[in-house]
Amino acid sequence: MKPMRTSALLFTGLLVLITACQPSGQASGDPDDLLAAIQAAGVIRVATDPAYPPQSELLSDGTYQGFDIDVAERIGEELGVTVEYITPDFSEVVAGGWAGRWDISVGSVTVTAEREGVLDFTGAYYYTPAQMAATTASGITTLDGLAGMTICVGEQTTYQFWLEGTLELVGSPEPTAVPEGAQVTTFSTDTECADAIASGRTDFEGWLTSSTTLANAIANDAAFVSVGDPVFYEALAVATDKAGPAHAGLQAELDRIIAEMHSDGSLTALSEQWFDGLDLTTVE
Amino acid sequence: MIEAVGMRPALFEQIERAEAASRRWFRAKFALVWVVIMAALFAAFAATDNLDADFVTEWSPYILGGAGITVLVSVLSIALATVLALIGAIGRLSRRAVPYGVASFYVSLVRGTPLLVQIYIIFFSLPQISPLLILPAIAGGVLALGFNYGAYMTEIFRAGIQAVPRGQTEAARALGMPENLIFRRIVLPQAIRIVTPAIGNDFISMIKDSALVSTIGVQEVLWRAENAGRPTLHTLEAFIIAGLVYWGLTIVFSFVQERLEKRMARGDR
Numbered sequence: 001m002k003p004m005r006t007s008a009l010l011f012t013g014l015l016v017l018i019t020a021c022q023p024s025g026q027a028s029g030d031p032d033d034l035l036a037a038i039q040a041a042g043v044i045r046v047a048t049d050p051a052y053p054p055q056s057e058l059l060s061d062g063t064y065q066g067f068d069i070d071v072a073e074r075i076g077e078e079l080g081v082t083v084e085y086i087t088p089d090f091s092e093v094v095a096g097g098w099a100g101r102w103d104i105s106v107g108s109v110t111v112t113a114e115r116e117g118v119l120d121f122t123g124a125y126y127y128t129p130a131q132m133a134a135t136t137a138s139g140i141t142t143l144d145g146l147a148g149m150t151i152c153v154g155e156q157t158t159y160q161f162w163l164e165g166t167l168e169l170v171g172s173p174e175p176t177a178v179p180e181g182a183q184v185t186t187f188s189t190d191t192e193c194a195d196a197i198a199s200g201r202t203d204f205e206g207w208l209t210s211s212t213t214l215a216n217a218i219a220n221d222a223a224f225v226s227v228g229d230p231v232f233y234e235a236l237a238v239a240t241d242k243a244g245p246a247h248a249g250l251q252a253e254l255d256r257i258i259a260e261m262h263s264d265g266s267l268t269a270l271s272e273q274w275f276d277g278l279d280l281t282t283v284e
Numbered sequence: 285m286i287e288a289v290g291m292r293p294a295l296f297e298q299i300e301r302a303e304a305a306s307r308r309w310f311r312a313k314f315a316l317v318w319v320v321i322m323a324a325l326f327a328a329f330a331a332t333d334n335l336d337a338d339f340v341t342e343w344s345p346y347i348l349g350g351a352g353i354t355v356l357v358s359v360l361s362i363a364l365a366t367v368l369a370l371i372g373a374i375g376r377l378s379r380r381a382v383p384y385g386v387a388s389f390y391v392s393l394v395r396g397t398p399l400l401v402q403i404y405i406i407f408f409s410l411p412q413i414s415p416l417l418i419l420p421a422i423a424g425g426v427l428a429l430g431f432n433y434g435a436y437m438t439e440i441f442r443a444g445i446q447a448v449p450r451g452q453t454e455a456a457r458a459l460g461m462p463e464n465l466i467f468r469r470i471v472l473p474q475a476i477r478i479v480t481p482a483i484g485n486d487f488i489s490m491i492k493d494s495a496l497v498s499t500i501g502v503q504e505v506l507w508r509a510e511n512a513g514r515p516t517l518h519t520l521e522a523f524i525i526a527g528l529v530y531w532g533l534t535i536v537f538s539f540v541q542e543r544l545e546k547r548m549a550r551g552d553r
Contacts, residue, residue: 007374051515101412198517
C-alpha cells in the first residue's frame, strides 16, 4: 500500500517533466498571426521533400539543394528569417492539418480543387508538364502501348489522381485522356519508382511524374524512356495550412514575393539553372 | 586458499598461466573467425560489382552522424520506460483493485499493440484530439518508445521487487520502519540492482527499435540512410552502412553493460 506513495511521487514528477518539456514553438510572437510568430522566432519552417531532385534533395553534409530550396531561401531572405527544413511525407503536406509542425510548403505542390479545400495557395511559381515514361525493359514507346499496363506514381500526387480520373486542376489546360485500363501502383514519393526498377523489381511498366524529375532520373541512368507528349500541365504554388494559425498577413507577403520573383527574372534564372535551361515559370 | 587446498604456489601459478594462454588463443581464433566471415561477405558483395565506393565515402559521415540522435532517443526513452515500469510494477503488486486494474490495463494494451502503431497514434493522431497534444518528432518518439518499453519492463520490475529477500522487509519492520520508507530505502535499491541487467538488455533492444522513429521524421541513422540512398539509387550501400552502425552501437553498449554488471556484482563477493 505504501509503495503507492512512491508511485504517486514518480507519476507527478513525470507529469511535471513532460509539461516542462513542451516546446514553446512559435509562442514568442502573437499566436494568432503566423507571420508575426515567424518573424519573432527568426525562423520559418518549410516543408520539403529530401528525395525529389532537381526540385529538392538532401546532401551528404545535411543541407538541401534544388529549385524549391532556392525559392524557399529567397522567401526566407525577403521575410528576414532563416529557413529550417522539415521533411514530412508528401501525403501529409497535401492533406492539410499540419498541426503547426511547419509553416509553409515549398514543395512543388500542384493546385487542385480538392487541395484548395485544405490549403491556401499563392500564385503559381512554376508549371511542370506531367510526363509519362516506360521502363526500357518493357519496350513500350507510345502512350497507347501503356493500355492495360501498371503505372507507378507517388502517393497523393496529381499523377495518381489523373490516372484514377479524379484530377481537378485549377489554372491549367485540360489534360489528355488516360490510357485505357491502366493500373496504378504507388510509393510514398515519385523517385521510389525509379529506385524500385533499379533494384530489379518488375511489377510495373510505366512511370508518371513531372518532366523535370524524369529528366533528372534518366540523366542519372534510370532505366526509363520518355513516352509521348506531356499528358497535362500543372500550376505549382507555395502552400499554407488552412487549419493553421491565422495567416492572412503571411499569405499576402508570400504572394508579393512570388510575384516579385517572377517580375525580376529570378524565377526564370532558377528554372534555367535547375531544369536544364528550360524556363518553366510561365504557362506554355 | 592455496595452502588450504594443499597445492604448491608455483604449480598453481603454472596452471593459471596455462589457462590464461588457452583463453587468449581461443579469443584470437574467435576474432579470426569473425574477420574471415566479414571478409567473405564483403568479397561477395564487392563481386556483384554493384557497390559504389564513392557513395560510401561521401555519405558514411552523414549516416554515422545520426548515431548521436539514436543514442539520445534511446537514453531518454529507457529513462521514461524505467519510471513507467516502476509505477506499473507497484501497481501490479498492489492488493487493491484500482491500481492493479490500471497497471494491468496498461501492460495488456501496450504489449498487445504494435510499437509502430503506437508511434503513429502518438505523433499523428493525438493532435487530432487537441492542438495541445502536438509533439515535436523526437519528443513523440521518446514518448512512444518509453511508453511501450515501460509495459514490457513492468513485469521485469515486478519480478525484481519480489526477488528481494523477505527477510529484508521483515527485519526493517521489526526495527519499526514505516512501510513507505521500507520500500524506498530497502526494497527498491536492491530491486534495482537485480533488474539492472534487464534494463541494460532493453536499452540495447531500444537502440534497434529506435529505428522506427525514422517514420515520424526523426533524422537518426535509418532516416539518414534512406534519404541518402533513395534519390541516388544506392539503397544497398546505404542500408548496409546503417546496419553496421546499429551493430557497432550494440557491440559497444553490450560491452559497457558487461563491465557495469561486473562492477555491480563486486559487492556480492
